[in-house]
Amino acid sequence: xxxxxxxxxxxxxxxxxxxxxxxxxxxxxxxxxLGPSGCGKTTLLRxxxxxxxxxxxxxxxxxxxxxxxxxxxxxxxxxxxxxxxFRHMTVFENIAFGLRVRPRAKRPPESVIRKRVHxxxxxxxxxxxxxxxxxxxxxxxxxxxALARALAVEPQVLLLDEPFGALDAKVRKDLRRWLRRxxxxxxxxxVFVTHDQEEALEVADRVVVLNEGRIEQIGAPxxxxxxxxxxxxxxxLGDVNLFHGRVHDGHVRxxxxxxxxxxxxxxxxxxxxxxRPHEIEIxxxxxxxxxxxxxxxxxxxxxxxxxxxxxxxxxGMVEVELTRDRFxxxxxxxxxxxxxxxxxxxxxxxxxxxx
Ligand code: ATP
Numbered sequence: 016x017x018x019x020x021x022x023x024x025x026x027x028x029x030x031x032x033x034x035x036x037x038x039x040x041x042x043x044x045x046x047x048x049l050g051p052s053g054c055g056k057t058t059l060l061r062x063x064x065x066x067x068x069x070x071x072x073x074x075x076x077x078x079x080x081x082x083x084x085x086x087x088x089x090x091x092x093x094x095x096x097x098x099x100x101f102r103h104m105t106v107f108e109n110i111a112f113g114l115r116v117r118p119r120a121k122r123p124p125e126s127v128i129r130k131r132v133h134x135x136x137x138x139x140x141x142x143x144x145x146x147x148x149x150x151x152x153x154x155x156x157x158x159x160x161a162l163a164r165a166l167a168v169e170p171q172v173l174l175l176d177e178p179f180g181a182l183d184a185k186v187r188k189d190l191r192r193w194l195r196r197x198x199x200x201x202x203x204x205x206v207f208v209t210h211d212q213e214e215a216l217e218v219a220d221r222v223v224v225l226n227e228g229r230i231e232q233i234g235a236p237x238x239x240x241x242x243x244x245x246x247x248x249x250x251x252l253g254d255v256n257l258f259h260g261r262v263h264d265g266h267v268r269x270x271x272x273x274x275x276x277x278x279x280x281x282x283x284x285x286x287x288x289x290x291r292p293h294e295i296e297i298x299x300x301x302x303x304x305x306x307x308x309x310x311x312x313x314x315x316x317x318x319x320x321x322x323x324x325x326x327x328x329x330x331g332m333v334e335v336e337l338t339r340d341r342f343x344x345x346x347x348x349x350x351x352x353x354x355x356x357x358x359x360x361x362x363x364x365x366x367x368x369x370x
Contacts (some may be wrong), residue, residue, distance in 0.1 A: 016042055016076055016077050016090070016172055016204050017039070017040060017041055017042045017075075017077055017204070018038075018039070018040040018063060018074065018075070018076060018077075018172065018204060018206075019038075019039050019040075019074070019075040019078075019282065020036055020037060020038040020039070020040075020059075020062075020063070020072070020074055021037055021072050021073045021074075021131060021169075022035055022036070022037055022072040022073075023035070023036040023037070023059070023062060023069040023071070023072035023073070023074070024036070024070050024071045024072055025051070025055075025058055025062065025067065025068060025069050025070055026070055029310070031228055032055045032058045032228050033055045033058055033059060033062075033069070033228045034132045034227075034228040034229045035072075035229070036055075036059060036072070036228075036229075036230060037072075037230075038223060038230065040204060042077075042203035042204055042221050043203070043204055043228070044204060044205075044221065045195075045198050045207060045218065045219050045220050046206050046207070046219055046220065046221050046222075046223060046278060046310075047203070047206075047207045047208075047209055047214075047215035047218060047219035047221070047222045047223065048060065048206060048207070048225060049209055049210070049211075049212060049215040049222050049223065049224050049225065049251075050207045050210065050222050050224060050225035050226055050231075050251070051210060051226070051251065054225040054226050054227060054228065055225055056176075056208040056210070056225055057176055057208060059208060059225070060174050060176055061093070061175060062074065063088055063172070063206060064066060064093065064174050065081070065084055065085060065086035065088075065089045065091070065165035066086055068082070068083065069082065069217065071117050074126070076089065076171070076172070077171075084351065085153070089171075089172070089224060090169075090170050090171040090172065091167075091171070091172045091173070091174055092159045092165030092166060092168060092170030092172070092173045092174070092203075092297060093165055093168050093173075093174050093175075093176070094158065094162050094165050094173070094174075094175045094176070094178045094200075095161075095176045095177070096176060096177040096178060096179075096180040097177070097181060099149070100149040100157060100160060100161060100221070101149070102148065102149050102150060102163070103144050103148075104148075104149075105145065105148055106126075106136070106141070106144050106145050106146070106147050106148075106149070106152070106160050107132055107136075107145040107146065107164060109149070109160060109164050110132045110135055110136070110160065110163050110164045110167050111128050111129075111132050111167065112127045112164065112167075113164065113167050113168040114131065114167055114168060115128065122316050131167060132145075132163075132167065133145075135163040135166055135167055136163060138163065138166075138197070139159040139160065139162060139163045139197075140155060140159075141159055141160065141163075141310070144156060144160070144298065147193045149204070150271065154181060154182045154183075154186065155179075155182055155187075155189070155190055156187040158178055158179060158182065158190065159190070159193075161178070162178070162194075162197075166203070170354075171201065171203070171204065172203070172204050172205070172206070173203045173204070173205040173206075174205075174206050175194075175205065175207045175208065176208045177208055177209055177210070178190075178194075178207075179191065179214070179364050180211075187211075187214070188254065190214065191214050191217050191218050194207075194218060195217070195218050200344065205263060207219060212251060212252045212253065215236070216236040216239075216240060216252070217236075217367075219236060220235070221233060221234060221235055222235070222236055222239050223233060224239060224247075224248050224251065224252075226247050226251070229339050229360070231244060231245050231248050232244040232245065232248045232249050239252060240252050242255070246287075246289070246319045249289050249361070250289075253291055254291065254292050254334055255289045255290065255291055255292075256290045256291075256292065256295070256333050257287050257288070257289060258287070258288045258290065258306075258335060258360070259285070259286075259287055259288075259330075260274070260285070260286060260287075260288055260360075261284060261285050262276070262285070262286060263284075263285055266304075267286075267288065267360060269288070269290070269306055270307055270326060270327075270328035270330055271299075271307075272304060272306040272307075273304055274304040274306075274357060274359060274360065275303075275304050287361045287362065288357075288360040288361060288362050289360075289361045289362070290357045290358075290359065290360060290361070291336075292321070292334045292335050292336035293319075293335075293336045293337075293361050294357060295333065295335045295355050295356065295357050295358065296355070296356040296358060297322065297324075297335055297337070297345070297347060297353050297354070297355060297356075298353060298354045298355075298356055299345075299353060299354070301318065301354050302354065302356070304353065304356065305354035305355060305356045306326060306327075306328075306333075306355040306356075306357075307326070307327035307352065307353075307354055307355075308324040308325060308326050308327055308352075308353060309324060309325050309327065309350065309351070309352050309353070310322060310323075310324050310347055310348065310349050310350060310351045310352075310356070311323045311324060311325050311349065312349060313348075313349055315339070316336075317339075318338065318339055319336050319338055319339060320336070320337050320338075320339055320342040321335075321336055322334070322335045322336070322337065322342075322347065324353070324355065327352070335355070
């Protein structure tokens with residue numbers, strides 16, 4: 016089922032929660048709505064679900080206007096962060112619920128329901144939990160059962176609102192990979208709300224970055240990460256270092272360092288440059304285009320090492336991320352004086368990115 020969202024606006028009192036949102040979601044696509052708390056992700060999801068009506072604009076399902084269609088006629092399945100399963104029902108009964116409460120004429124025979132539930136339990140790889148009650152499950156298992164329950168009624172659209180938000184980091188990571196594989200198998204058109212950029216980049220076919228009720232950018236994960244359309248997207252999708260610089264003759268002067276710019280770019284005279292922590296080299300020897308700094312703090316983060324440095328010209332801190340191997344080879348120590356070499360400098364000019 017394809018979904019078209021056209022010029023949707025929504026206010027609560029005088030507060031405009033969504034401003035002129037337009038978005039096309041292809042049939043079978045998994046789209047992530049990504050943005051900080053309060054940017055309007057849940058409101059947009061609720062409008063797609065039919066739990067909220069937009070003030071203006073329209074929603075089309077498979078090309079047909081569904082703006083005012085009742086939620087129960089939209090064939091949507093939901094999974095929420097705290098979507099409590101029915102505590103007094105077993106896992107089996109929870110999954111069967113949506114089918115058993117259908118009017119008699121639309122209710123499948125009990126044998127079909129039993130088969131469907133077992134198929135879904137196999138699909139979410141929890142068939143051995145059929146007779147347990149929700150209290151006897153882990154948080155991750157509960158969300159997988161909630162997903163099986165949402166899928167039982169064969170929805171055309173699956174809406175997921177921070178489904179893994181309440182789980183710990185390791186389980187979250189496992190479940191997002193699992194969800195991605197499941198989606199590749201089922202191809203149900205899905206909209207996934209998250210404020211976690213890593214989660215959005217890993218799970219989605221396309222990411223919609225929202226900020227203050229507006230769409231900042233829509234693109235494949237690598238597009239929004241490598242070619243962010245606005246400073247907001249760049250900063251929201253990962254840590255950044257900001258360098259204020261003055262541009263002349265193909266160089267940018269950052270403090271007392273002259274850093275070369277990639278040729279042919281038209282930069283304003285004075286600009287803010289953005290560099291991600293893994294895009295900076297740390298050198299022991301001064302060379303052309305390096306920025307002097309001192310290592311303040313070294314933090315191992317699993318596969319990588321985060322190094323916090325203070326610029327020698329007193330203009331702030333810089334974060335650098337090295338792989339563990341690279342860090343081990345170099346053997347940097349806290350207190351050491353070094354030189355920073357940004358591998359790429361980006362700036363935003365008329366909403367475009369240049370390197
Ligand atoms: P979070 O990640 O914190 O859930 P969100 O991006 O999902 O945030 P929404 O829940 O869509 O944000 O809310 C967007 C804005 O609209 C917020 O400022 C919120 O306070 C406001 N809002 C949402 N629902 C209502 C409502 N029923 N009445 C009044 N204001 C509302």
